[in-house]
Amino acid sequence: MTAAKTRARSGGRGRPSKATGLDLKETILDSAEGLFARHGFHGVTTRQVASEAGVDTALIHYYFGAKRELFDAVFLRRADILNQARSVSMNAYVETFGARMTVEGVITAFIDPLLRISQEGGGGWKSYFALVAQVNNTPAWGGETMARFFDPVVHQLVDTLKIVRPDAEYRDLYWCYQFLTGSMMLALSETGRIDTLSEGVCHSSDLEAVRARLFAYCAAGFEAVVARSGKT
């Protein structure tokens, strides 16, 4: 519905207004992304996607094949952008600070691109992060899906942290990463839970508040775990 209106409105007087081909493909992905993010894979029907995109059901299968392939296409579309942004951010940090790197700096370089993209990248990204958070907590097939798309950049984080704290054990690094990703994904998915929980004091849409706390939180936690492990 929404997308259909937008599409019809988009062409002003000059150009032919109807989206076609690749544009329409993109429209379908947008609708699917929003719906999957809100209701999960099984909570969405191809009919709903088609309806919101203002498109016939058969067209979805024409472009993407089965429903699951549509889901993968949604997941894949932004994964590359995300991975590249994080990789660039971390490389830049390493090259700029070299031997003066800190744990908090590395973690910031890892997380901040996501916050910035969520803030500046438009509405689609918020849906996407909610989707990833949901997949991250899906036991059945979430683990492999996450691994398939995001493992390399995580290994880059772990390796960089290992440079900053050479004495740290990999066991600790991986566990700390899991704690970190749990916090980060929940914050990025903006479920609204903190709004009601805090009775209006905090807002899950306030990513600036997240930025002001999450980096320090994770870094301190990391240092504490490493220190405790070394002590034992």
Next chain:
Amino acid sequence: MTAAKTRARSGGRGRPSKATGLDLKETILDSAEGLFARHGFHGVTTRQVASEAGVDTALIHYYFGAKRELFDAVFLRRADILNQARSVSMNAYVETFGARMTVEGVITAFIDPLLRISQEGGGGWKSYFALVAQVNNTPAWGGETMARFFDPVVHQLVDTLKIVRPDAEYRDLYWCYQFLTGSMMLALSETGRIDTLSEGVCHSSDLEAVRARLFAYCAAGFEAVVARSGKT
């Protein structure tokens, strides 16, 4: 299937072996719990639940009504036990340590009951935690569901932390709780992601490893956030 076999096997030679009434109700809840945990609410059909419980589909509606009510029954069944265990644990900590309480102690009293229950409470609890983790990351209705069942004990945590660090602002406390709950739920849901990510170094089923790190991690993060906020 599984449950049906168990049920048939359970009665040895003496007693009538067939479960009935409340026992059967419990069997249905068990099957539903495991399936919902793995595949989410929409990923499970009442037929699957019935089949795994070795029961007719209509019996599910006879006992629980609509599918959503079955889900709520699953969610509710263990919520009370959970909340009471946590509340008792925190009260005991407060009474035992009084003015000598620490942030890490409070956080441990809040989280450890869940770890212990997951380790000692039998297989159903692991499914249940996976289920809660999934609901926690569901934007559509996860927020209200979590609030409905778990808000009171969270407020107890926040209030206790406020006693330990009276200068801390509530904003910081709530954000730290969100970070904490993200880490905790992901660890408890045992998605298996850390196994593949760490290439066998860590195992998501190793809750002892979680216990050895998560409390210190969260406590240090909390202290860092509070310190940073006070400095500003």
Next chain:
DNA sequence: GCCTTTTTTCACCAGGTGGTGAAAAGTGTA
């Protein structure tokens, strides 16, 4: 034994599901 109440099964419904095949409409090229 009989009778009432609860528990369990069976047959079934209206509507929705993912997906397909062929026709139609549109587009570009000559």
Next chain:
DNA sequence: TACACTTTTCACCACCTGGTGAAAAAAGGC
């Protein structure tokens, strides 16, 4: 114009969905 090709629509299928009502079976009270 005619032609080949891509994109979009339409009608449709076999199957599954949550849910119901009545009959059957079991359990309990007397």
